Amino acid sequence: MQQDELSKQVFAEVMKRLNTSEKNNSPQFSTSPSPMPPEFVGTAIGDTIGLVIANVDPALHQMMKLEKGYNAIGIVGARTGAGPQILAADEAVKASNVKILSIELPRDTKGGAGHGSLIIFGADDVADARNAVEVTLSELNRTMGDVYGNDAGHLEFQYTARANYACQKGFNAPMNKAFGLIVGAPAAIGVLMADVAVKAAQVDVVGYGSPANGGTSYSNEAILMISGDSGAVKQAVIAAREVGLPLLESLGGKAASTTTPYII
Amino acid sequence: MQQDELSKQVFAEVMKRLNTSEKNNSPQFSTSPSPMPPEFVGTAIGDTIGLVIANVDPALHQMMKLEKGYNAIGIVGARTGAGPQILAADEAVKASNVKILSIELPRDTKGGAGHGSLIIFGADDVADARNAVEVTLSELNRTMGDVYGNDAGHLEFQYTARANYACQKGFNAPMNKAFGLIVGAPAAIGVLMADVAVKAAQVDVVGYGSPANGGTSYSNEAILMISGDSGAVKQAVIAAREVGLPLLESLGGKAASTTTPYII
Amino acid sequence: MQQDELSKQVFAEVMKRLNTSEKNNSPQFSTSPSPMPPEFVGTAIGDTIGLVIANVDPALHQMMKLEKGYNAIGIVGARTGAGPQILAADEAVKASNVKILSIELPRDTKGGAGHGSLIIFGADDVADARNAVEVTLSELNRTMGDVYGNDAGHLEFQYTARANYACQKGFNAPMNKAFGLIVGAPAAIGVLMADVAVKAAQVDVVGYGSPANGGTSYSNEAILMISGDSGAVKQAVIAAREVGLPLLESLGGKAASTTTPYII
Known part of the structure; x- marks a missing residue:
């Protein structure tokens, strides 16, 4: 954060300098007196x-x-x-x-x-x-709390009680309903977690992504997007996590949380 | 392998536990008595x-x-x-x-x-x-035996006397005929190996892949798929390998087999 | 370069050997007396x-x-x-x-x-x-002189006073006009540099690329291609560079030139 403050000052200085020189040279800026940098x-x-x-x-x-x-x-x-x-x-x-x-x-x-x-x-x-x-x-x-990684890959889990526009745009999540995201890499683990998740609770599958069949940019992930009752969505996500972790760890050893798990 | 056995036990335990809790909570499982985990x-x-x-x-x-x-x-x-x-x-x-x-x-x-x-x-x-x-x-x-790598890239060669459904699905290989795969990365090496291979023996080119023109998922590879008489296919693959190795090694030093070469 | 000379000799030897054996075995070569390797x-x-x-x-x-x-x-x-x-x-x-x-x-x-x-x-x-x-x-x-990198990403700047066929094919650059290329990774930095560039001088935007919306192969880059008067193009590229460097360095520390900057 201190580092960010320093960077902000450096950046602001650059913009001030650029803006001054631009005003002298650029026809575009002559009409608009002081555009915000x-x-x-x-x-x-x-x-x-x-x-x-x-x-x-x-x-x-x-x-x-x-x-x-x-x-x-x-x-x-x-x-x-x-x-x-x-x-x-x-x-x-x-x-x-x-x-x-x-x-x-x-x-x-x-x-x-x-x-x-x-x-x-x-x-x-x-x-x-x-x-x-x-x-x-x-x-x-x-x-980042329910992102778990080791040298062999990663797992990611997300949960929100009320999805809004970002989840809708990014994951086809219905608005204002609970939404869950389950990601496994290598993709094989994601496929198995997806199956466990949809069997663990009554949820709606709203999206599925895989390496070369849509829903990813050729990442080595299988991705499940689920919606529904908040308790069911959370239950499905947690079941997937329980199954996925020992699988990823069979390949690459201990897969720790990136920060602190929040889906509890 | 010992590690895999341990992982299997851990995984089976997780599934047993999940399955028990699922039966109590999930309406989906109530009708089907004991789905296989x-x-x-x-x-x-x-x-x-x-x-x-x-x-x-x-x-x-x-x-x-x-x-x-x-x-x-x-x-x-x-x-x-x-x-x-x-x-x-x-x-x-x-x-x-x-x-x-x-x-x-x-x-x-x-x-x-x-x-x-x-x-x-x-x-x-x-x-x-x-x-x-x-x-x-x-x-x-x-x-993995004819996969050769160094810091600059990799070469891969495959050969089978009788292609079956996986080679057909993955590489457009005609069924029950000899099939060869030639892969070079960076892609420039793959292009040159492809030319050497098709000139080294009378083979049918059944596929070609390159970084952004189909046949790859934007990998830095040029890929040739060949079919035909088993002796000719093997000869083409071996010629490509002889040419590709010194090229890859000119970029990144010694490129050793990942395991033990099998195309001999 | 010495290494390249050695590699050339090794490669030429391989080709000579291959060519000899091919002539004996391959029907394709029998008609054309000595194809160039x-x-x-x-x-x-x-x-x-x-x-x-x-x-x-x-x-x-x-x-x-x-x-x-x-x-x-x-x-x-x-x-x-x-x-x-x-x-x-x-x-x-x-x-x-x-x-x-x-x-x-x-x-x-x-x-x-x-x-x-x-x-x-x-x-x-x-x-x-x-x-x-x-x-x-x-x-x-x-x-490579105006490619700057650190652990968090890279910036790239290119400038030519007269674009020719490679810039036209690769970047949609108009022939024989000044052309500039501005690339930032992670892509967020590229977006901001693009805006700074087009405001810094009167240039024509001839192309824009971003991670999953065309113009890249899913790289984490935003890319701007500009054309126009040579002074204006250079001014725009340099303004983008001035803004981009402190941003990239806020993420990953000092971002040095790969060789020696040439856009001055």
Whole structure:
């Protein structure tokens, strides 16, 4: 966090300098007296970075295929993790006046088996975009809690009692219902966990992803998305976790939580 | 193997416990008295894991887009290797009453240039599915024999005198004919090996894969699949290997066999 | 380079031996008295390798979906880097009588966030193909100069005063105009740099790539391609670099140039 404060100052200095020189040289800036510079909001676990642009350039906005009408955007990107960032963004959407404009999953995790993420919030007001990014970054420690990894792969579990727009956009989750996410890598473990989960409780399967058949960006994961009664969803997720951990550990030894498990 | 035995016991204990608690809580299980729990079959080289599900949940079966009519499935998944697992599965299909339901190639190899794999066998009977998984795991040491790697990339060669359903599904190989697989990473080496192979003997080119033009999941590989007379196929594969090794070694030094070469 | 000379000798020996044995066994070679063997041209930074095939096998040529009429091909492939190799190839196209037949971007960089590359030149004459490969390899040290990396990701910047066929094929760059490339990983940084770049000078946005929305092979990059007046393009690229470096360094510490920056 101290490191982030220092980085913010460095970044602000760069922007101030750029902005001054731009005003002298660029025809684009001569008409708009002082456009707000982009902001560095902070960093979090998983090489996650949060940024804000107050007024996206119109030509770029179009190339990015973003929905029109949102000048301010919040950006959260990470090398490691998609589910944790999306669940964290779901809390941000509940807490801010923003919309999820896009969620993209690169094939990443720095040599691991999964995804990174790029989430873009749209807002009318830059303060709302900044707030959404801040909430997302602050929630990440929690949502990384049921990510378990070792050298052979990883497991991920997410649960929310009320899914909102980020879970809907990212995982096809029905709004305002309990939602659960079960991810296993290598994918074989995810397939078995999926079967255990749907048999453990009465839940609706709302999505399934696998390495080359949709729902992933060619990651080595099988992914189950479930919705339904909150007790049933949690029960299904926990059953999958109980089954998945000894399987992953049979390949690569102890698979510890990335932070602290939150699904209890 | 001892480790696998221990893991099997741990896994069986988890399943027993889950099954008991499920019976008390889940309406789904109340009608079917004692569904068979999923089984952990074992592990093998390449972070390969083998699993069996006796009766896949129907909703999940549909989401997985698996062909209907096979309740029992065998699952083989790996972080490292696709060709070795598919050639091993080809022997399993010959030895068991199973069908290949799907083969998916994640972009993996733990930071390397190639694929991992997810292979699903379908069977009427759980014993057949288990047998197919066991054979696949036991064949892997052999089929990893002509995988050569160093820090700069890898080469892979496979040969079978009689291709069966796994090679057909995975590589478009004609049934019951000799089949050869030639893989080079970085892809440039694979391109050159492909040219050498087809000129070295009279073979049929049945497939070609490259990084972003089909046949791979964006791996850094060029892949040639050849079929024909068994002597010619083997000659082509061996010529490619002779040419590929010094090229890979020019980039990254000595590229040793992963286990013991079998194409001789 | 000394290493490359040794590798060339080893490779030539292998080809001589193969060619002799092939003539005895293969019906294909009996009619054409002495086909030219493929050539190992050399290696360069990024696990880049350069190769030449004088006369690609027709069946393979077709499977590779290469444009007809170019018997000789030059091949440049790399584990790490796409922009650097494409910009280097752009110089090669200017200096040789070759055409760019294909550019493919694997998801690679050896566990990093970006791409590798596979570039194929077509030529009537093998000497032209060889020359193109040699120029590409020799330009790579320069074009790697504005690639900056640390453990958290990388930034890449390219600039050319006159884009040619490689930039056109790879990045949709208008011919003979100044062209700039801006790449940030994790992708969030690339998005912000793109916005800064287009606001810093009057340039045309000719392309945009992001992790799962086109323009990448699921890499964790956002990529901006710009064209226009040479001063403006350079100004935009430099502004993006000034903004991107402190952001990447906020995640992963000092991000040094891979070789020596050339955009000044």
